[in-house]
Amino acid sequence: MxxxxxxxxxxxxxxxxxxxxxxxxxxxxxxxxxxxxxxxxxxxxxxxxxxxxxxxxxxxxxxxxxxxxxxxxxxxxxxxxxxxxVQMTEMPQMVALYNGVGGGAVALIAWSELRHGISSGVDIPLQELIPTLLAAVVGSVSFWGSNIAFAKLQDLIPTKPLAVPGQQVINVVLLVGIFAACVDLTINNGDPSQALFIGILIAAALLGNLVVLPIGGADMPVVISLLNAFTGLSAAAAGFALDNVALIVAGTIVGSSGTILTMEMATAMNRSVGNVLFAGFGGAPAATAGSTEQRPYVSITAQDAAIKLAYADTVVIVPGYGLAVAQAQHAIKEVANELEKRGITVSYAIHPVAGRMPGHMNVLLAEADVPYEQLREMEEINPEMPRTDVAVVVGANDVTNPAAKNDPDSPIAGMPIIEVDQAQQVIVIKRSMSPGFAGIDNDLFYEPNTSMLFGDAKKAAADIAAEIQNL
Amino acid sequence: MSLMTEIAILVLAAFVGFEVISKVPTTLHTPLMSQTNAIHGIVMLGGLIVLGYANDPLEYVIGTIAVTFGAINIVGGFMVTDRMLGMFSKKPKPKAQDK
The missing domain is CATH 1.10.287 (Helix Hairpins)
Structure with missing residues (x-):
């Protein structure tokens, strides 16, 4: 028909x-x-x-x-x-999810191709079988890895690195097992065992879970981007199996362009791709220094914050993921409007991985009609920090942590940060003193020139805007 | 197509991918990643072919799921990218929807 x-x-x-x-x-x-x-x-x-x-x-x-x-x-x-x-803030996990289903489709196609090959009754040509196996393994890893990434970003499972005991050994055993099974199927290409193939799919699924689970939330964008490239490559492999030129070309282009994007993101966080993955493959994440002792910090009200801001000349707003979660972009724009009415120069300092993906914060601020010229990149704004009167950190944490510069033992050591600690005064709007995505304490909060304004970013920003109006 | 022709195509496509992407402003990283994500929805073609020529119940199931997954990848991918990019092109109009 x-x-x-x-x-x-x-x-x-x-x-x-x-x-x-x-x-x-x-x-x-x-x-x-x-x-x-x-x-x-x-x-x-x-x-x-x-x-x-x-x-x-x-x-x-x-x-x-x-x-x-x-x-x-x-x-x-x-x-x-x-x-x-989908909310603009949930974009990264959405990409993870779409990427996952793509990988899942590849794995299913590979399975179906193998069944075709078996039912044909003749030896499956290796140039068809090998790409089929490759597509199955990579597709399955990508499907499960992406789902874990999605679950982490959606807070369905803890974003902290989850270490499984014996992780490294299990991963190696799985990899060797998958490889051996693929070799077995290739040798017996006259009548490959479908059960063994399903075993490969399951082992690859486990591998996908185990590789992504131990990776901390902060590295998730890199992982998603990498899995995106993987799915592209698996699509190209499926193209070889099906002899389909569109799949080969489109899959390969996604694979190579995805690799470039992944490296650019990793560079922005001063990490190598290997670094991100191997943290996941084994090396138990360094125990976060057991500093449970209470350190003093200064807590202020929205009114205090409004006064500090209203008498400044230059204000730099440092938005982070917390702003995105609280949907505070419109409220913070309102604060900026009030300040500008008073002739204060306002700009936004955008860390390359602010939000959860490069460019994510720009998307969110554009949604709130923040003029493009006020968005300043990290390298551009850092030299101006010492001349900045007030830096307002809204829902950002790790990207402002001076430990990245000062403490070589910190898990985020070497990560480029927005140097708000150089500004004359810092106001941090945050829900609580709890640590950020990387799961570590932020020294910035205890600096003498830092004031903490606790509360929901949206409400806090709205309160500040109202207080400035009343001044 | 011969295997070597296919490999030649693969290598050239890989270089095209590298060249096309280099030097992207960070602002566009997320939308671009989302767009490449949509493009690998091309796997739906594989799903369509597999399903279109399937002839046993298990393959009907596998193929239908594969096509469904592929369609989610394509439609969702392109639409989300469009939404993200729409944020940029919007002309500044007074006070969006502040509460």
Whole structure:
């Protein structure tokens, strides 16, 4: 029952259309790298995807239309509703989730391909079998790893590094086991054991869980980006198995561009990708110095904060993930408006990984109509810190921790920070004294020129704005 | 297609990926990552092919789930990217929706 059998699989017409599709992906990505053309670039890539999907639906011999329509319909509906509903703050975990389902699809496709190979009754050619196995392993790791990343960012499981005893040994055993099983299937390519293949999928799933679980929340963006690149590569592997040029090209481009993005993110946090992963592979996270003793800090009210701000000349706002969670971007913009009315210079210092992904904070502040020119990057603003009267840290923690510079033993040692400790005065708006994402105490809070304003970022900012008006 | 042709394509595509991405302003990192994420939704093609030629019940199930996953990846990926980028292009209009 073929409805639209027009194109021969692997034929010239189908291939030509696939070439059109991946050209559009490349153009789309290129445009995606410039602020003015990015939105249009995304559309171009989406059109490319439509061409690729349409081409595939027109292939000769395609059947099971009922199921195809169900899959397309249900999947599109879920994707549509999820992306309309998601809050801008939840973007990183959304990307993790979409990435996960992509990896899951690859693993399932690989399984199905293997079953086809087995039922064909002849030896499965190695150039088909090896990519199938690769796709299965990487796809499964990516699916489960991404789900764990999602669960961590969504606070479904603790964001702190979770160490499993004997972690390193288990990982090595799993890797060796997966490799051995793949070799076995490759040797017995006349009649590969499907049970063993399922065993590989499960072992890879365990590996995905075990590799991501011990990674702390602060490193999650790097992990998601890396898994994104992995999924791309697994798609390319599936392309080899299915002899499909669109999958090979698009998957590879995602793999390589994803790798670049991952390295850029890791650099921004002064960590190497290996560093992030191997922290997860073994090396128990250094016990957070047992400083349970209470240190003195200064707590102030919104009114005090308003006075400090209103009599400053230059104010730098340092937004962090807490601002995002509290949806305080509009309220903080209101504070900035009040200050500007008084002729005070206001700018925003954006740490490269503020929020939970590079560029995440820019998206959030743009949502609140903060002018682009007021957003200053870390390298640009740090030299101006000593001349800044008041630095307001809103829901940011680790990215302002002077321990990154001063304490070589700190888990975040060497991470570039926004040097608010250099400013004349610092106001930290925060829910409590609890540690941040990296799970460590922040020395900044105990500095003599730091005042803590406890409370929900949105409410605190609204209170400050109101108090400034009353002055 | 011969294996070597496919490998040649792979190598060239890898270089294209490296070249296209270099020098991206940090602002665009998240949207761009989201866009590449949407593009690897191309795996749905594999799901469609597998399902389109499937002929036993287990494969119907596997294929349908794979297509569903792929469709979530594509539709969700592109739409979320569009939403993020929409934030940037918005012209400053007085007071969005402050409460």
């Amino acid at each position: 073929t409805l639209l059998a027009v194109l021969k699989p692997g034929g010239e017409a189908a291939t030509a259309l696939y070439i059109v599709a991946f050209s559009l992906f490349i153009i789309g990505l290129k445009r995606g790298t410039h602020p003015t053309t990015a939105k249009q670039g995304n559309m171009v890539a989406a059109v490319g995807m439509a061409v690729a999907v349409a081409t595939t639906l027109l292939l000769d011999g395609m059947g099971n239309w009922g199921l195809i329509i169900i899959g397309l319909g249900v999947g599109s509906a879920i994707g549509f509703v999820a992306s309309v509903r």
